[in-house]
Every structure is written in C-alpha cells, then in structure tokens.
Amino acid sequence: MRREDVLISAEALERQREIRRQVMEHNARLPVQPLALVDTYGCQQNEADSEQIRGMLSEMGYGFTEDEQEADVIVINTCAVREHAEMRVLGNVGHLTHTKRNKPSQIICLCGCAMQEPHMAEKIKKSFRHVDLVFGPHVLWKFSELLCQVMDQKKRVFETPDSPGVIAEGLPVVHKGKLKAWVSIMYGCNNFCTYCIVPYVRGRERSRAPELILDEVRQLATEGYKDITLLGQNVNSYGKDLGLDMDFADLLEQVNAIPGDFLIRFMTSHPKDASQKLFETMARCEKVAPHLHLPVQAGSDRVLKAMNRHYDRAAYLDEIRRLRALIPDIVLTSDIIVGFPGETTEEFEETLSLLEQVRYDALFTFIYSPREGTPAAKLPDPMSREEKNRNFQRLVDLQNRISAEKHAAYVGKTLRVLVDGENDDGRHTLTARTDGGRLVHLNGDAALIGTWQQAKITGSTTWALFGELVLD
Ligand code: SAH
Ligand code: SF4
Ligand code: F3S
DSSP, X not given: OOHHHHBOOHHHHHHHHHHHHHHHHHHHTSSSOOEEEEEEOSXXXXXXXXXXXXXXXXXXXXXXXXXXXTOSEEEEEEOOSSHHHHHHHHHHHHHHXXXXXXXXXXXXXXXXXXXXXXXXXXXXXXXXTTOOEEEOGGGGGGHHHHHHHHHHHOSOEEEOOOOSOOBOOSXXXXXXXXXXXXXXXXXOOOOOOTTOOHHHHHOSOEEOOHHHHHHHHHHHHHTTOOEEEEEOTTGGXXXXXXXXXXXXXXXXXXXXXXXXXXXXXXXXXXXXGOOHHHHHHHHHOTTBOSEEEOOOBOSXXXXXXXXXXXXXXXXXXXXXXXXXXXXXXXXXXXXXXXXXXXXXXXXXXXHHHHHHHHOOSEEEEEEOOOOTTSGGGGSOOOSOHHHHHHHHHHHHHHHHHHHHHHHHTTTTOEEEEEEEEEOOSSSOSEEEEETTOOEEEEOOOGGGTTSEEXXXXXXXXXXXXXXXXXXX
16 A cells, blocks of 8 residues: 555545534534534444544534434444444444434434445445435545535435545544543554454554654643553554554654653554564553553464464463563453354363463453354354353353452552542442553542542452552
C-alpha cells in the first residue's frame, strides 16, 4: 500500500468539515436541539470509532441521548467477530421498527465491522427496510456527508466499499469520560488467523504517524486524562509500514517521555512478535502499566498451527518466563477459543494445562464461531455443541479458581489505585483500578474520583478486590 493512497487528503477532510458546518447552521435554527444515540458493540477499536462518530455528530450540532424514543439519529456500530455479536445487533435493529413507527423522521444508521460483510449489508437492505444508512469502517470519515445524503435525498444509502484501508486524521472526538481515553496507533490486521473475520472487514495494517500519536497523547495528558490505551489489532507490528527506524517499543518509550501523571496501556499484542525489546521497554518505562494482554488462543501446537498463529506453546511460555523475570508482578490476561474445528478434548486439555502453567489473572473465553469466508469455516467440525460447552465450562471453572487465588494474594497489600467512578454494588461508594487493571471496590468521597490513591486490600473474590483508602 502506498502511503498517499492510505491517507485521506486534507481537501477531502476539509470538505467533510464544511458539510458539518452547514448541518450545524441548519440544526442551530431548529426550535429544539436534535439528539443522537450511538450504540457500540465489539472491541475497543469500535469504541474509539464511536467516539469519532460522536465527535462528528457534535460538530453537526447534535446533542446526545440514551433514549431511543427521543433520538433523531440512531447509529449502531456493529461487530462481526462472533455470530452472537451479529445476532444481538440484528435483534436490536429489528426492535427499532417500533421506535421509528412512533417517530417516522428518525434516521437509523448501521456501521462497523458487520456491515463490511456483504451478506450482512445485503440482509439489512432486503429485510430491515427501516434502516436508512449503512456504511463500512473504510468510509467512517465520510459519515457527515452520508448522513446528509439521507436527509436531503430522502433515500436509503449503502456505502461499504471494499478497500485495503485508509487513515483519516484529525476527525473530531467526543470522549466518553474524563479519565480514560483510547488512542488508535494503527488500524487493520495482516495476520489472517484462520478463524478470524477482522482482516477481511478492517483491511491491512497501517500505522499512524508517530508525531500525530504523540501530539494526541500530549493533548490528553494536558486535559487531565489518567489512563490512556494505545490501540491496534496487533500493536507489536506498529511502524512496519512507515519506513521509519521505529517500532512499537520505541513508540512506547516516546509516549512514556510525555510529561504528566498518566498510565499507558496497550492492546492487543500478538505473541508472534512480542519482542524482548518490548518487555525491557515495559520494565523501564514507569508510566507503562504492569499489564500485558497476550492472547494465546489455545494450548496445543497442532491447533495453534491450524489457527495460523505462528508460535508454539514452548515459545509462548518462554515469552511469559522472560517477561516475569523482568516484571515479576505483571498482570497477565489472555483470550482463549474453545472448540476450534477439529480440536479434540485431549488437545483442549492442553489449554487447561497451559492455564495452570501461566496462571493468568483473568481470561476472555469464547466458543469458536464459524465466520463466513474464513478458512476455518470450511474445516470439518465434528465435536458436538454439548462437548464444546462442557469443555468451555471446565475452562471457566479452572480460570475462576486461579483468578480467585491470584486475587486472594493481594489481601494485606497496599497499592496505588486510580479512583474511577461511583459504585452501584450497594455496599461501596467508589470503584478503582490497580495499575495492573484489577477492579477494587472502596468506600470514600465522590470527590476522589479521578485521583490516584493508596488502597489497602482487605478482601477479594474471583472478579474483584475490596479495599480501604489509606489517606494521608
Ligand atoms: N487482534 C486481537 C483480537 C481480535 S478479536 C488479537 O489478535 O488478539 C478478540 C478475540 O476474539 C480473539 O483474540 C479471539 O480469541 C476471539 N475470536 C476471534 N474470532 C473468533 C471466532 N471466529 N470465534 C470465537 N472467538 C473468536
Ligand atoms: Fe484476528 Fe488474528 Fe488479526 Fe487478531 S491477529 S485480529 S485474532 S486475524
Ligand atoms: Fe468486532 Fe470489529 Fe472489533 S469485528 S472485535 S468490532 S475489530
């Protein structure tokens, strides 16, 4: 991909800005401010995209609501990673026929990964006639123009061009809170794990220019953001397409050098290119959170090969060993797929033994879901759903035991936490996060939200820690 083909031109972006100015003028003359609702499914990348959609809507003069009855514009940002995610979206979109009946002027928009799948866009076109606008991830930057087309021409608009991917810089953003922010450092994926739809719907890997990433983090730090997550499907390949002498570890080092009292997180790392240099950089950089999400997916070498993951169990375990030698208290999390086509229960048990060896702090666990167009969807898949469910339950039970044990080991320790919100568990007033990302329930004054505090851990469960503030 040539860089000039990837970057959306300044003129094209300015044209979108001009459209937003015009819509803003129009909306400002209305007797009441029009409202928009943005609903997001899927991963942090989609959350970050939704913040840009809110940014564009805000520049067009829309306010925001959570109430679908009163929304003038509804945007549903969809995910395609598993069938369950798609079904939930379709269910919710179906339900919007009722709101649109009550409010016929309502504009319903669908975007995100599932809309980039031809069969899904086709289904919406044919069977969900109340949807006005469908657009894919590659034209997110054109949302303002597409919305205008729907409003001006009073017709349905479908825009899901196939593309290796683009980068649109300088889109407006409305962040969800005042503490945590996402910063995309790259888009797309080149890995083509055989089960995964992401490379098909998100295009090839492309990195943002380092100076723009650094400017964005500098701005967030100045605004007081405390928890900044660098995002990419595989952050460890950052920079490979830039032709600069710079990799992800170098970027991390430069972000760490930005003044401010913020914590840096990043996701996701692919084990095939998590380097020793990255581990050493994490250990050296005081703002980088002591947490690594390193999805292993499976414990059997045969299954890892069939998944096209490009590492084996021994190499993965060796990475974990080297990382722990540098950062003994590192919080480790992972993703696991149960029931990949052809995975036997014996092979699945190798995942269980890997869990015992690594002892993750927490896991994201999934039952394999066939995705149309991926190589794995064509493989024979003889294991029954019941057996997969049984294996899945064994995995969850084991991880719950390990998580509970790991959490129990915190009891008695005093740690730095970021107080991040009010608590609705009925017994505590505040929630907080350790630097490693573990949830802590606390009691204290709401004025502490947004501050770093010391907390003494007094209790734990599988899911969370309980603590007391140590105020000086
Ligand atoms: N780029 C990231 C995450 C991608 S999607 C990475 O490589 O780690 C998040 C997780 O969803 C994956 O790690 C995988 O565990 C899971 N996943 C992806 N495709 C899936 C499928 N078809 N069925 C079940 N789980 C899947
Ligand atoms: Fe999907 Fe693999 Fe890319 Fe992650 S690395 S997005 S699992 S293809
Ligand atoms: Fe889903 Fe797309 Fe993320 S498929 S997991 S929203 S990249």
